[in-house]
Amino acid sequence: MTSQRPRRPAPEQSPVRTTEGLLGRAGFHALAHLHGLGGRRAGAEAEPAELRALLDAPLPDGPTDPAEVIDLLAEAGRRGTVASPGPRYFGFVIGGSLPVALAADWMVSAWDQNAAAYTPGPAASVIEEVCARWLVELYGLPRESSVGFVTGGQMATFTGLAAARHHLLERHGWDVPERGLTGAPEVTILASAERHASVDRALRFLGFGSGGVRDLACDADGAVDPAALRDELHKTRHPAIICLQAGNINTGAVDPIAEACALAREHAPGAWVHVDGAIGLWAAASRRLRPAGLELADSWSTDAHKWLNVPFDCGIALCAHPASHRAAMGISAAAAPYVVLSEQTRDQIDWNPEWSRRARSVPVYAALRALGREGVADLVERTCELARRFAERLREVPGVEVLNRVTLNQVLVAFRADDGDHDTLTRRVVDAVQREGTCWLGGTIWRGRYAMRVSVSNWSTTEDDVDRSVRAILGARGSLRNGTVDRSRTCER
Template sequence: MGTRELLERTAETAIGWLESLDGRPVGASAGVEDLRARLGGPVPAGPLDPLAVVDELARAVEPGLVAIPSGRYFGFVIGGGLPAAVAADWLTSAWDQCPGLYACGPAAAVVEEVAGAWLRDLLGLPERASFAFVPGCQTAHLTCLAAARHHVLRARGWDVEERGLAGAPLIRVVLGAKRHVSVDRALRFLGIGRASLVVVPDDGAGAVRVDRLREAVEKDSAPTIVCAQAGEINTGGFDDLDDIADVAERTGAWLHVDGAFGLWAAASPALRHLVRGAGRADSWALDTHKWLNVPYDSGLALCAHPDAHRAAMSVTADYLVQGGPGDPREPMDWTPAFSRRARGFAVYAALRSLGRDGVAELVERSCAHARRFADGVTEIPGCRVLNDVVLNQVLFRFGDDRTTDLVLRTVVESGEAWISGTTFDGRRAIRLSVCNWQTSENDIARTLRAFREAVGGVRRRDGQKNAGPRRRRVS
């Protein structure tokens, strides 16, 4: 079978998967041992027809697939895939461009240049800000914080790219107690360990206490990076970015914003107030595979100081063909990767298909669904919603930890929805995240029904258990 027939069959398989989402269980049905048995075995001895390979792969993995593109997948703030973005991503694989250098993929480099500028404008960030297409927010933090490290040490007369960290002035990083762990991990990669972190308590709703942050920053004159958050992972709460920017500007600290999903509020006129002051930061990290709904993986790092960004990331070698007529933007100057996927095509397609108004509507509709779910779940006896639903996150629990976990497991095992558990303030909770373009009112209604049925089933089982064995009547 030729390439055309293979790709047509593959497209049919992919379309079948997407069309099955509304009726199939959201969670996987196969366990790890089953999947190992389906996929494992010795290295094949000889070649096999590509069509057979793809057909067998699709059959083998199908029970282990999670219906992440479904409108009833509410776990981990994971978006779906807009049709235009999925189609562009298929073409990205077929085109097989490498956007490390302009010379390797001129169109891939230019589409990143255009899409990055569109995103910068959409989110209300400074026109001077540089940007980099990266796998996700983890690498975006790494990129931004590398630029921050360069900047704060350069201000003290230390060239970290030339001299490394040995003997350098110690960097302090001031951040909130409810920060995302990917920030710590990025700092660790950059040689900034836990001993350099100054952790500031939160206000109980996930936002950092600005008064305590101000005290921490002003307490020491060491080179300082402040990490703020737009959208706490459990509550969706926002740090007061405007007040924190005041602190950073007054003290000369670098302000980095973790905006993985929350920074998308800037695209909505109705929600933009949540990120007031974000444009005053020095760097921003976000995911486009979340609320923009492009396929995994796709993130963006932006920096208000292009010189620091470029100094931290750029590389040269005799064999690299860089520059050329028209002064093209060299993607390698801004990212930590040489070889990588041309992520700009899918982002470009998503933005073209939605437009400014469509992105705003998608964000606002997701938040409305979250509020609708919160209103509905509070009507279930024993349920308590733990957060003000300011964005797309609903945090709730049922009585004690055991009941909460049991209700969650029952809903997930029903296949009606996939939702993640969490721990908040030392107790178990359930976190529902809405950011999929396909989520509908019906999806919210089905998920609420699944929770009502799960709670009823747990109560019946507990009632039977507590009732104990019935005594036989003696006549």
Template sequence: MTHSDPRDPLEAAARHAHAWLASLDTRSVAATVSRDELRRRFEAPLPERGVPAAAVVDDLAGAAEGGQLASGSGRFFAWVIGGALPSSVAAEWLVSAWDQNATIYATSPVASVVEEVAGQWLLDLFRLPRTSSFAFTTGCQMAHFTALSAAREQVLRQVGWDVGRQGMSGSPPIRLLVSAIRHVSLDRALRYLGIGKDQLHVLPVEADGGIAPGTLSAALTVDGPTIVCLNAGDLNTGAFDDFRALVPLAHARGAWVHVDGAFGLFGRASRRYDALVEGMELADSWATDCHKWLNVPQDSGFVAVRHPDAHRRAMTIVDSYFVAEDKARDEIDWTPEWSRRARGFGVYAALRELGREGVAALIERNGAQCEALASGMAALPGVELVSPPRLNQALVRFLDLRDGATDANHDARTERVITAINASGEAFFGPSTWKGQRVMRICVVNWRTTTRDVERTIAAVRHALTIA
């Protein structure tokens, strides 16, 4: 391996990063080396002596080769991961170089101001109340945690309980009304907040994946502190709850409404999806991810809260060594962390690169590509469209075409076809179980995906069907 100029690790990193990005169109989307091989490359006793920084970067890039999933590729459709826009990748490099600690204004004035601006831009993009407070978190998981901390604080305060002072043991019980198809990151956020699984009141959903107003009304008849969690984009079907109908019902009973919009909140960036997202602005808190559909590199969640006082009370902490700056935004008032990455820069860069129109175009383009992938696959022999495209999600399964094939055979064929597609390196999908059947998820969430990527992917599926 050739080593770069030892004085220049950043040049080395830039070279490797360029090579990686340039290869996304041609390299295997799947990782190509085994765990054993990766361990062989990396495993070693803790080094006694150091080596020049540029050599570290070169060696790292060399040893990592093939161990990465090319999730930034335009033919990656698994989970909900999202690509990375060039400006936000570059901004994240600067964030690392500047190494700002975005805890309070005093530890990085510019990080505080940029978060302030980027947060306002997101409220504007999502058409949420501009007086909402917000925070940049590691992801949607911690956005839920932050929002639900504020919710817990407010619903308990309404019955005279100060959770910050009195804690949770002995507190009045909180009723948690959640959808049967919620993302489990909500359960985990609630667990962190002292609310266990058995305390969740799970509401069944209708055929469209939404909670019926009658179901919610019936669950709201019990008085007391109540939080309702609604879905903006189920990760299997893209299902949305009917916010216009449900939020007023919850508010009429004094409940707090939280929305999981990990990717679905971005539906509000385009008028095309108004039928799905209308009424979402009525809720009390919203959680989303900029590392998903805004295509900022990972570690970029966002939470907005209609009630800044509750949000601040749930998060803030003060110590004598802080330096307070009048009127400045201290991030620690709004986030669960102390020292933290300056997350506003990547978001600011992505929003500047795309603008409001560019974000809308990205959402609409990916939505159309999801439709093209679903219809292109459904036209192939033995492919069943299990859930039609909604926003950017669809489900298909691959049938075992032998006479008398059972559901178990269809499940097994679905697994085999997904494995064959991923092994081809041409495209990458993930499985899921939907209504008891194994399915393949189609999730389109990347600025890089082109019409050509869609065609290549359908060709890869066609080929996989011939061998699996």
């Protein structure tokens, strides 16, 4: 009789170790976090050393109680997260997650599908197909436009510019997928001097480099000057990509897209116009705020975690030339025979640069279905009105400057110092506001000046949140007179 290896004892099935128990425990901690957002500090409580002391340890040799792991992570989240989902977080153009989008994102994790193609995730494929159509309609873009759901605004810009590279060089007889870029025709890149750094990064990824970009001068608001574009187009002798933006990261200004597209068609036929609409593409849902000429461009990029308020990991690339989009991103059945591709279903791998991927269109679908066109427009218009309220309340105070014309949801603020060192005072006010904790906002450089940047993007922000934040900002400035920052006012009711 052969001996048998002793069986390992079955895992203990106590309520805190089962799937139900662990999800329930995580849900308890998550809800406690969400319910506390309105009353907690907007910034993190712990310093880096404290977080390392809590989390850093040698890799365990054996198992750790799963419930203990969840509790540890919850404690790290309590002390080491910023309240970016909350109503008084105004940094980095970050919107909080709508409850319906958050709930849908939890289901994505539970489904655990590879949303690369229809075969490994049928529901995800159809959701993405429908969601893509809705977005094209919402933005008012050409009906045939293709859509790819990517990790964020960075990869959305990359995808749009990859499609542009393929399209332009193919028209000049060059097969990029087959031959690469060595020896390829030169491509001229014209881009707003006020562009986001993700444009230069995408150009580096694509082999263009950022050193050869020709900057387009901008007006006082940070929007491209059409005369500057016309002058550069007159000098252009090669295939051209023109990078514009709908929503300057500092001022919210929108480039004159309609005029720019007309100039491109007139002076550089065949030029490709890409619009970085990480912020402003969502303004297309509003009849009052819709950027003119959006539909005339060739590609667009945006980020749903900003103004649609869905969880992170949800950039969107759109293209008016689906064949070029697919050629730049897709694969063939011969290249990956184990992936079943079909012309009758949407295979997401054709429209984005990833293989294994999250079903990131699901929270977008949930948000769009729950809000509808009018709900998205209301979200955009309401936060823009709150940004204007910020500007009005601060502008009326002596010694406070609002540096931009508030066209969307961005406000730039500077503080005048008696000794003339306005930048130092503004930096100190930003730092004091962050330490005081009622709200969180960051700093930026605008036209050589240091400025406080307020970005109003969250669905849950109210007029009261704006007014409390304005009081905290002015209180922080006042506290600098005697060298103290009063943290007792944090999240006053």
